[in-house]
Structures are given as structure tokens and as C-alpha cells.
Amino acid sequence: MRASQRLRLAAAAAPAEMLREDGRSLYVHLPFCTSKCRYCDFNSYAWSGQSLERHVRAVLAEARARAAGLRPQTVFIGGGTPSFLPAPLLGELLQQLDEVTGFRASASEVTMEANPESFDDARAAAAAAGGVNRVSIGVQSLRAPVLRAYDRVHSAETALAALRRARALFARVNADLIYAFPGQDPQEWQEDLESVLALGVDHVSCYELSFEPGTALTRMRDAGRFRAEEPERGRALFERTRALCARHGFGQYEVSNYARAGAACRHNLAYWRSLDYVGIGAGAASWLDGERRKNLELPEAYEQAVRAGKDPVAEAERTDPATTLFDALMMGLRLPAEGVLLERARRISGLDPAAACGATLDELIGEGLLELTPGPARRLRATDSGLPFLDSILTRLLAVLRP
Ligand code: SF4
Incomplete structure (x- = not known):
């Protein structure tokens, strides 16, 4: 067996025993962000003054209707930007979510996504006190021109400070990164990745820049104002990423995800193993007992449905x-x-x-x-x-x- 294969197996081995095939996971979606990044096709929205309290109340009402007593084996609070919620509201969400689902006693992994500009000491402390034991920070790049091109609202320094803050409070920390910015110097990408690994994260997600339908970046490319990187250069950066992560003891356990032994994201493994999960929140997807469903995407439509006592489902089907x-x-x-x-x-x-x-x-x-x-x-x-x-x-x- 080659060294790279051994690393891959080591990274995957521990969580395999931690996930039950008959267990369920819980995903909670919070759709608001400081601004909308140009490459992003998630169900996320630049916040424009809506009541965050009202939105959280709707999320909790749906949780009471669809996830009472769920006792999930993993939880993922994603978005959007969950760390956009003020610390007291974040604390209240986690507290009530636990009262409804019992996640603190049942889940071996509770991840929260955070962005550098909002992940301050108060939010980090509220997350830790609320039962979060893993944080995923959206770093994306450590280069100012690239962050500007993506319309990210933080600097490289803020991102590194957020990673340090996360490492001080949480044993498990992921950094999300994007490579294959047009003309990216492979050496610079390697240096950036090494800077992040040097901060002691146990997981990195490295995605190739993609042009999804409907994003601002795709419109710019189609209008000739942004070019995509050549596919061969993207592939070369992918190979470089794999090799570098392997050298640092990070096994590639998924196409874009690398982890130290035992640090693979259990929640995402549940998706990739087709285990059951319940998704709560605007646009959240679920896969449960052979049925796929997706919630209404627009936060206002979602809130209205829940407030009216209706199921906020947009589509549901038993798959053939x-x-x-x-x-x-x-x-x-x-x-x-x-x-x-x-x-x-x-x-x-x-x-x-x-x-x-x-x-x-x-x-x-x-x-x-x-x-x-x-x-x-x-x-x-x-x-x-x-x-x-x-x-x-x-x-x-x-x-x-x-x-
Ligand atoms: S912060 Fe994340 S979810 Fe929000 S727009 Fe940017 S990439 Fe999308």
C-alpha cells in the first residue's frame, strides 16, 4: 500500500466507528450574511435589516415540529453565516435547539460555520457554551486582491485571527479555502495553505473555484469581465494540494476535504454515506426514510409559512x-x-x-x-x-x- 493510501485510510478510520447506520443527523440553516460573495450559489442573502430574532423563532418552531426528540448523532449549523447572529441570540438558539432535540447528550460532533468578520470573542464563547465542539471558518484566500475579487468583507489578517480564536476554544477547527483563482501562482497557494496548516487546524476544505449558475462571478465571466483558470492548471493545483496535505499528515478522505487522523467531518460523512438527516431552516434539504425534501428558500416565505403553522416544505418526493x-x-x-x-x-x-x-x-x-x-x-x-x-x-x- 502506498503512503498516500495509508494516510487516506487513517483519516477515515476513526469516524467510521462513530457514526451509526441507523442514526440521524441534524442540519440547521441560517441564511443571512454580511454581504453576498460573488462565487456563492448557496441559499444565502446579504442581510438588509430583517429581524434576526423573528427568523430564529421560525427556525426553532420548525425544529419543534420536525425534530423534537431527534437525538441527532451529528449537528451542523450552516448557512449563510451562523456567526452573523449576535452572541445572545446564538446562545438562545443553541439552548432551545438542545431542549427540543437533545443534541448535547446525543451528538459526538456539533459544527458551526463562521466567517472571520463576525467570529468575535463573544460569539465564539456563546458557541462553545451552547455545545458547539467544531468550528469551520470561511477563509477562502489570504490574498487581498483575491478577497476583493470575491467581494469578501474580511482581510487575510482577520481570517488568521479568527482561526487563532477558534483554536483557542475548540479542539476541532476547519478552514475553507478556494484555489484556482485565474493566474494564481502555485507557490503562493502553497504558502497560503501552509500558513493555515501552521495554525493547528485539524481539517481543511480546499475547493476549486467554480462558476455556478446565477452567481455574480458567472455573469462577469459570461460578460468577458472575469476569466476562468485553465482546467489543466486547476488540476495541477489539486495535485499540489493533495501532496502538500499528505506531507503535513492530512489524509484526503473526500475529493476536497483533508483531515488529520480521526478528524474527518462526521456530519458530512453522514451525507456521503447516504445516512438519514433532517434539515431545518430556509432552503434546508432532508433525506429521511427514503424521502428527499427541501424547504422554501426565501427567508420571508419560510418565516411566513412557519408563522402560519404550515410545513415550510417546497418539494418532497420518494426517490425511485x-x-x-x-x-x-x-x-x-x-x-x-x-x-x-x-x-x-x-x-x-x-x-x-x-x-x-x-x-x-x-x-x-x-x-x-x-x-x-x-x-x-x-x-x-x-x-x-x-x-x-x-x-x-x-x-x-x-x-x-x-x-
Ligand atoms: S459568506 Fe459564505 S454563505 Fe455567505 S455569501 Fe459568502 S460564501 Fe456564501
Whole structure:
């Protein structure tokens, strides 16, 4: 086994035992941000003076209706910018969420997302006192021109200070970073990543800059005012990231996520393993007992529905077997070390993955892009050479599962 594979397995090993297959996770979405970043396609909104108290009341009302007694095994407070809430309101949200769901006694991991400009001492203390034990800081870049181009509202210094503050209070800290800014110097990217790792974080998420439909950056690119980086340069930065993280003892346990041994994000692992989760808040998605659902996205529409005593659902469907199987492959193949547990994929979809994917699966294995692990608990996973081409692998699997 090569050193890189051993690192990948080490990073994934501990959390695998911490997540129960029959357990449930809880996601709570808070949609407001200081401003809207140009690359962002999340359900997030620049705050324009709406009542944050009223919004939190709606979130808690939905939690009482849909997550009472849930006792989640993991919790993720995301957004948006959860650290945008004033410290007392953040404390109240966590306190009442615990009274409703019992998360403090049941969850082994409680993550909160935070942005550098709002993650001050008071919010950090409120999060820790409220049961948060892992913080994810949106750093994105340590270069002023890049932060400006993204319309981020913080400086590199503020981001590094937020990471130090997080490390002082929380054992587990993630930094979100984006690479492949057009013309990015690979050496500068490496220095930035090293500066972040040197602060003692146990996890980094490194995403390639992407142009999602409807974002300001995509409109700028389409109007010729912003260019995308060449794909080969993006791939080279991806390889550089993998190698650098490996040298620092961070295993790549997901395409864009690297962690020290045992520090993989359990909540996200629950998604990638297709385990059940309940999503609360505007636009939040859920996957529960074979049903996918998504809430109303607009914060005002969401609040109105909850205030009227209605379910704020926008869409809900029981997925058909082929879609369920494809979703399980799409999520699980993002995990290079553990891949998809075929028996579980069969159990939740009712389809035998090998039979359903037929000759296409054999071809992908024959081409060295996917591999089957030996032994009784067979897993399908992307090889080192297949991982950068996950999108085209999934397109081929989709063509056979949903022709
Ligand atoms: S702070 Fe995060 S969620 Fe908010 S707009 Fe920026 S990237 Fe999107």
C-alpha cells in the first residue's frame, strides 16, 4: 500500500466507528450574511435589516415540529453565516435547539460555520457554551486582491485571527479555502495553505473555484469581465494540494476535504454515506426514510409559512430505486478511501449496484478509474487516477441508470 493510501485510510478510520447506520443527523440553516460573495450559489442573502430574532423563532418552531426528540448523532449549523447572529441570540438558539432535540447528550460532533468578520470573542464563547465542539471558518484566500475579487468583507489578517480564536476554544477547527483563482501562482497557494496548516487546524476544505449558475462571478465571466483558470492548471493545483496535505499528515478522505487522523467531518460523512438527516431552516434539504425534501428558500416565505403553522416544505418526493442508487454512488464515490459500501447501496435502493450498472461498471474498472475492494464488505471507490474525473465517471453511470 502506498503512503498516500495509508494516510487516506487513517483519516477515515476513526469516524467510521462513530457514526451509526441507523442514526440521524441534524442540519440547521441560517441564511443571512454580511454581504453576498460573488462565487456563492448557496441559499444565502446579504442581510438588509430583517429581524434576526423573528427568523430564529421560525427556525426553532420548525425544529419543534420536525425534530423534537431527534437525538441527532451529528449537528451542523450552516448557512449563510451562523456567526452573523449576535452572541445572545446564538446562545438562545443553541439552548432551545438542545431542549427540543437533545443534541448535547446525543451528538459526538456539533459544527458551526463562521466567517472571520463576525467570529468575535463573544460569539465564539456563546458557541462553545451552547455545545458547539467544531468550528469551520470561511477563509477562502489570504490574498487581498483575491478577497476583493470575491467581494469578501474580511482581510487575510482577520481570517488568521479568527482561526487563532477558534483554536483557542475548540479542539476541532476547519478552514475553507478556494484555489484556482485565474493566474494564481502555485507557490503562493502553497504558502497560503501552509500558513493555515501552521495554525493547528485539524481539517481543511480546499475547493476549486467554480462558476455556478446565477452567481455574480458567472455573469462577469459570461460578460468577458472575469476569466476562468485553465482546467489543466486547476488540476495541477489539486495535485499540489493533495501532496502538500499528505506531507503535513492530512489524509484526503473526500475529493476536497483533508483531515488529520480521526478528524474527518462526521456530519458530512453522514451525507456521503447516504445516512438519514433532517434539515431545518430556509432552503434546508432532508433525506429521511427514503424521502428527499427541501424547504422554501426565501427567508420571508419560510418565516411566513412557519408563522402560519404550515410545513415550510417546497418539494418532497420518494426517490425511485435508480435515482436512490445513483445518489448513493454520487455521494460515496467522493470518498477515495472508503467509497460506496455496495451492500448499503443495495439495501437503500433495492437494486444490486453491479447488475444495475452492468457493462459500464466493468468498463470503468477496466480503465482503472474505479476499483472494487476485496473481502466480504465490498466497496466501490475511485482510484487515484479516477478521482479527478469523477464528473465524467458519474455521467457515464447516470447514462446507464437513468437512460
Ligand atoms: S459568506 Fe459564505 S454563505 Fe455567505 S455569501 Fe459568502 S460564501 Fe456564501
